[in-house]
Amino acid sequence: MEISATLVLAVLTAGISLYAWSNPEFLESWILEPYVVQRRNEWYRFLTSGFLHADFTHLLFNMIAFYSFSRVVETIFGYAFGPTMGLLWYLLLYLGGIVVSDIPTYLRHRNDPGYRSLGASGGVSAVVFSAILFNPAAGLYIFPIPFEIPGFIFGFLYLGYSYYMSQRQGDNINHDAHFYGALYGVVLTLILIPRAAGIFLEQIQLYVGKYL
Template sequence: MGNLSIVLLVIIAANAIISFKGFSDFAFFEKYKFSVGGILRGEKFRMFSSGFLHVDMGHLFFNMFTLYIFADIVVSYLGNLHFLIVYIGSLLLGSLLSFYFHKNEYHYSAVGASGAVMGIVYSAILLQPNMSLYLFFIPIPIPAYIFGIGYLLYSMYGMKKQLGNIGHDAHFGGAIGGYVITLMLASWLFKEHLLMIVLLAIPIVLLFVLKKLGKI
């Protein structure tokens, strides 16, 4: 992992330490989780702190393992500092989109690094759109950009149908964060991967059009 190891280890350690504290301290978990009611009371810090809390070990492991898989691609292209900017920016964008969609649901709450992790995943997809990804239930490789488009469409469907106990909007917001911030930091992508940039933008534009029309 080279130079990434320190940055990645700090992020994983922060997630692990804060999550383990939350596992055993209900008051701590309640104070720092994403909570629409809390945010409306002025506790904006929840938009950041909730990204380091998880509901259980499985949730924590899945997010950190996914981060580990994709982090090296982002840092190799953008460097450690910009990797961190993509991670934190995506975390905040995920929280902001969640708040945007649930601002009228006073008791809505959520936790997890999924928004930040999805930002890193989408940053990696932009940087290497033709890399192959394997899904557990599909034994054939899928081009990264097709996975990216498909996942955003699935997230939109999940938001509309409120599928499972999953923050689909945070995932989508994190992906938008990774997409936008990466393009700001690596403008050369417009020259090398313009078609992929346009294709990956379609679900993002579609989300806000459907929201405007009241379909989501």
Template sequence: MDFMDNLDISIVTIVIIVANVIMSFKGFDNRGFFEKFKFNVGSIRRGEQIRMLSSGFLHADVTHLLFNMFTLYFFADAVILKLGSFNFVIIYFASLIFGNLLSLYFHKDDYWYSAIGASGAVTGILYAAILLNPGMSLYMFFIPIPIPGYVFGIGYLLYSIYGMKKQIGNIGHDAHFGGAVGGYVVTLIMTPSLFKTDLGYIGLLAIPIIILFVLYKTGKLK
């Protein structure tokens, strides 16, 4: 890989991060702007579909923004190196939409429900990175030993299901889950060869998705 390859990899990630920073700080300073472009079920159902996209570039505060952007920057290259910048962007936005679609589905009758943040898109990139590199090691601040990527991915989505069921915190667990599903599905569509080389990991990473489906069908999700 030469210098220009590294430059290209950095640019696409930086452009997305800059867009998030600009939109988020605009929202911090202008409440009207924030309210106009956040995810809100009632507004979306009245036809303001732009919120499905724009809400992914707004954040609650600087900490929320930094956490999402740091995570994106950390995992972006793992996807770009395997699939290229264009496909990375497709996965990012597909995950953002998947996440908001799942939120809209679960909260379709909660016209008051609102949400913001790039978490769905970022989780999609995270899950895509794990799917492409299932043996990658991840380190958590409170765990001194490396965690295999696929173990982290499964655990994260199981926690998201628990969070959805128990409504833990002011967190859009359904958007996180939907984003991960988006990253998972789109990455497999782009890289069908994974079914030959990593079928076992594909099956393991699908476990939380199957669990969510079963819980929903049996009425045990809420």
């Protein structure tokens, strides 16, 4: 089996999450607590919280989504920039997605002593939306929908839902991380590979043309 950055990140995330479940003190020191970050200057939590998950379902869902999409992105980045720079840009996409997506969360909850957040969703969203840019017409199966949805339609629905739920704040899910992680993935990919915009639009036109 080829040892890729994707595989290393997935195994590392799973290992750290499993360890944290049996070590509450470790989890407390890595989880994102905006109130604590502001008062103790523990800015590292923006990154470390992305290697923690609430439970096995949370971990499994994120890592399946990450592994499913990231191999394509890692390959494209390697082809576009070469092995070394491709790897660095890929890591910036994923790890940067974790950090950047937590900034709105921090700003919103920095005075809330009871708020905490964890999970790799920001980084996963960044990778997923980067992949969608390169193949927007690819069909995605989203449980429990029994049929596939084109990636670009899923993307618009995902962004709309995440934004709506982030405004409601009616559950324990950090929808801001999903929304801003996705936007970060799109913006960074277009900065690095501007022709991805043309690929995206061309493939959507071809997809729509099949039904007109």
